[in-house]
Amino acid sequence: VYRLHGRYHEMAPNVVPMxxxxxxxxxxxxxxxxxxxxxKENPFKERIVESFSEDGExxxxxxxxxxxxxxxxxxxxxxxxxxxxxxxYDFNTDNFICKADLEKTLNKLTREELTAEEITLVCxxxxxxxxxxxxxxxxxxxxxxxxxxxxxxxxxx
Amino acid sequence: HFGSSVASxxxxxxxxYGINMILFGLTFGLVMVPEALMGKPYGSLPRxxxxxxxxxxxxxxxxLWDFSGFAQYSVLFYGYYNNQRTIGWLKxxxxxxxxxxxxxxxxYSFMIVIRTMARNANEDGGGDDTSFNFxxxxxxxxxxxxGNPETADxxxxxxxxxxxxxxxxxxxxxxxxxxxxxxxxxxxxxxxxLCTLAGSxxxxxxxxxxxxxxxxxxLENYGWWERNEVNMVMSLLGMFCPTLFDVIxxxxxxxxxxxxxxxxxxxxxxxxxxxxxxIIALMxxxxxxxxxxxPFAILEKIVKxxxxxxxxxxxxxxxxxxxxxxxxxxxxxxxxxxxxxxxxVGQEFVRLTVSDTMTTYITIxxxxxxxxxxxxxxxxxxxxxxxxxxxxxxxxDISGNVLGLIFNQGMIWMGSFYAPCLPAINVxxxxxxxxxxxxxxxxxxxxxxxxxxxxxxxxxxxxxxxFILFLSTLPAVYTIVSIPPSFDCGPFSGKTRMFEVxxxxxxxxxxxxxxxxxxxxxxxxxxxxxxxxxxLSIYYLNATSKSYKEANLELKKKLQSVRKRELLx
Numbered sequence: 089v090y091r092l093h094g095r096y097h098e099m100a101p102n103v104v105p106m107x108x109x110x111x112x113x114x115x116x117x118x119x120x121x122x123x124x125x126x127x128k129e130n131p132f133k134e135r136i137v138e139s140f141s142e143d144g145e146x147x148x149x150x151x152x153x154x155x156x157x158x159x160x161x162x163x164x165x166x167x168x169x170x171x172x173x174x175x176x177y178d179f180n181t182d183n184f185i186c187k188a189d190l191e192k193t194l195n196k197l198t199r200e201e202l203t204a205e206e207i208t209l210v211c212x213x214x215x216x217x218x219x220x221x222x223x224x225x226x227x228x229x230x231x232x233x234x235x236x237x238x239x240x241x242x243x244x245x
Numbered sequence: 246h247f248g249s250s251v252a253s254x255x256x257x258x259x260x261x262y263g264i265n266m267i268l269f270g271l272t273f274g275l276v277m278v279p280e281a282l283m284g285k286p287y288g289s290l291p292r293x294x295x296x297x298x299x300x301x302x303x304x305x306x307x308x309l310w311d312f313s314g315f316a317q318y319s320v321l322f323y324g325y326y327n328n329q330r331t332i333g334w335l336k337x338x339x340x341x342x343x344x345x346x347x348x349x350x351x352x353y354s355f356m357i358v359i360r361t362m363a364r365n366a367n368e369d370g371g372g373d374d375t376s377f378n379f380x381x382x383x384x385x386x387x388x389x390x391x392g393n394p395e396t397a398d399x400x401x402x403x404x405x406x407x408x409x410x411x412x413x414x415x416x417x418x419x420x421x422x423x424x425x426x427x428x429x430x431x432x433x434x435x436x437x438x439l440c441t442l443a444g445s446x447x448x449x450x451x452x453x454x455x456x457x458x459x460x461x462x463x464l465e466n467y468g469w470w471e472r473n474e475v476n477m478v479m480s481l482l483g484m485f486c487p488t489l490f491d492v493i494x495x496x497x498x499x500x501x502x503x504x505x506x507x508x509x510x511x512x513x514x515x516x517x518x519x520x521x522x523x524i525i526a527l528m529x530x531x532x533x534x535x536x537x538x539x540p541f542a543i544l545e546k547i548v549k550x551x552x553x554x555x556x557x558x559x560x561x562x563x564x565x566x567x568x569x570x571x572x573x574x575x576x577x578x579x580x581x582x583x584x585x586x587x588x589x590v591g592q593e594f595v596r597l598t599v600s601d602t603m604t605t606y607i608t609i610x611x612x613x614x615x616x617x618x619x620x621x622x623x624x625x626x627x628x629x630x631x632x633x634x635x636x637x638x639x640x641x642d643i644s645g646n647v648l649g650l651i652f653n654q655g656m657i658w659m660g661s662f663y664a665p666c667l668p669a670i671n672v673x674x675x676x677x678x679x680x681x682x683x684x685x686x687x688x689x690x691x692x693x694x695x696x697x698x699x700x701x702x703x704x705x706x707x708x709x710x711x712f713i714l715f716l717s718t719l720p721a722v723y724t725i726v727s728i729p730p731s732f733d734c735g736p737f738s739g740k741t742r743m744f745e746v747x748x749x750x751x752x753x754x755x756x757x758x759x760x761x762x763x764x765x766x767x768x769x770x771x772x773x774x775x776x777x778x779x780x781l782s783i784y785y786l787n788a789t790s791k792s793y794k795e796a797n798l799e800l801k802k803k804l805q806s807v808r809k810r811e812l813l814x
Contacts, residue, residue, distance in 0.1 A: 173384065190383065193383055202409070206408070206409070206412050209415060210411075214379045217379055218380045220809065231384075241384075245389055
């Protein structure tokens with residue numbers, strides 16, 4: 089935790105206090121966080137920061153910061169990772185991954201190199217494969233069911 | 246970035262390189278090195294010396310490039326080896342080693358190809374779960390641990406390619422077909438392909454016949470083209486026919502992976518036909534020569550007779566027949582030599598390999614590199630957009646390259662018994678070609694328009710390799726078993742058949758009961774039932790494996806329906 093605090097501190101040395109005993113209310117804005125080397129290349133960096141931030145706008149207090157790194161680390165349990173992964177991919181935060189969310193995810197993954205036709209095809213296929221309750225979008229249960237069988241999820245997340 | 250099919254080509258190349266290294270290790274360590282270290286040095290025996298007649302040109306670059314002259318009379322070829330039973334202070338049994346290494350390389354190659362096929366087949370049957378293909382691609386393909394911008398770029402490109410591959414698969418499975426038109430087009434395409442194959446076979450036959458005619462009239466009258474006509478024609482056919490097949494296959498409208506297989510099959514038939522026509526024509530040529538020259542047995546007698554006369558002439562005919570005279574020191578270069586067909590065959594193979602390598606490199610340089618340079622720099626001052634229309638950058642030709650690799654290997658297997666240097670040459674060639682092609686792909690090629698996933702396992706390539714291995718060992722085995730070795734060169738000279746070295750070893754070096762046991766074991770009465778037993782066990786294993794596969798599928802289906810039911814509840 090000390091190391092994390094060191095990282096947190098060096099992002100904005102004038103704002104972050106070294107002493108946390110008084111439990112100060114310090115939050116770092118999103119811009120600073122997404123410039124961290126671990127997140128810089130990630131296409132989902134904004135969503136990651138947003139999902140861990142308490143106020144939903146992307147500013148992370150130190151607690152949120154620690155939460156984020158602990159979920160992304162190798163030690164986190166699969167269910168916890170699945171919960172946060174769902175949050176990350178849910179762009180409009182309606183607790184469902186709908187077709188628009190899927191399109192946004194796909195565009196971020198491929199840096200918009202696929203044609204509109206291909207994008208529609210992929211999104212349809214995803215919904216066809218994973219949607220078990222037939223509502224046309226992925227609820228958390230569908231997502232969890234699908235991700236628990238994926239061989240690469242724990243390796244890459 | 247270029248797709249898994251291009252990657253699979255390079256993986257295959259690397260695997261071949263591994264095999265060739267081992268073959269090289271065997272031939273080099275057990276055959277060439279002992280001979281070089283412990284055999285009699287160059288110049289000590291007639292068979293190890295360049296004959297006086299050829300000495301003047303022996304070290305010229307042209308002769309060396311052609312693998313005659315000094316290179317011919319060296320450890321590189323069969324003819325250099327002496328037929329002494331043991332050489333050096335280690336009593337290393339050279340002829341036995343030569344024979345065993347020859348047989349061993351073939352046996353090892355068989356074993357490793359089949360083992361790789363079995364391993365691939367295992368992998369294939371196991372993880373074939375594609376129930377959430379697209380979902381997994383979308384949600385689990387990005388690696389959250391990537392921090393380096395270049396790696397990120399590569400990852401983006403590979404994700405895009407992976408998506409495109411999956412999309413192509415999906416589109417193909419949704420396509421509807423007009424059955425009759427497609428069938429007609431496919432029949433037409435096959436007919437055209439057959440015509441091309443027949444045409445190329447005839448062309449090769451014609452060219453080899455012409456070269457025989459030239460050889461009879463003496464090669465000095467003709468220029469470079471006539472001398473190398475056969476090699477050039479074969480290489481040119483190898484360059485142009487695959488493109489022709491490509492054009493024909495566009496008529497057929499198959500899934501890209503199936504189209505690749507047809508393409509590979511046709512090019513395979515082309516090369517096979519070419520190779521065998523070449524060999525048949527060569528055999529014809531040898532027989533033709535034999536018609537004008539007496540057959541080898543008589544030739545042998547003639548040369549021996551000549552040699553005795555020549556020896557007698559050295560003594561000026563003053564020795565009475567029954568006495569023995571002290572041997573006169575004669576320079577080995579002056580001794581008359583008998584023919585050595587094994588070295589000739591070895592030389593042909595080496596020349597073919599070298600010319601094949603040269604052709605490949607030149608094709609890459611001209612076809613890919615110069616074309617890319619041309620398109621890149623002349624695009625500014627040309628009428629139409631060079632990059633999109635013709636000629637544009639070239640795509641990486643997977644089928645051509647894979648087949649080239651496989652056929653090259655076939656030639657190595659065929660020739661390595663007669664020329665122990667072949668695996669060494671091949672190792673060098675594979676080494677350079679890997680880097681050259683890697684560079685060419687990254688710098689001058691563009692990814693294919695329609696990317697498709699390579700077949701799960703490489704078993705298709707392996708099956709072809711196995712077939713070629715079998716075909717290439719046939720000529721070598723035939724010569725070992727049926728043709729008497731030349732009397733004046735090589736480690737088996739003086740024997741009536743090459744495999745007699747085994748029986749000789751058994752007699753001299755093993756205890757007598759061993760020889761008896763071996764004699765009983767090689768009785769046909771024992772071998773035939775054994776073969777029958779093996780055939781039956783193959784049939785049984787095949788049947789059980791089929792039933793296991795079916796049971797596997799049933800279980801998978803059950804699992805899926807149970808899962809679906811669970812979720813709905």
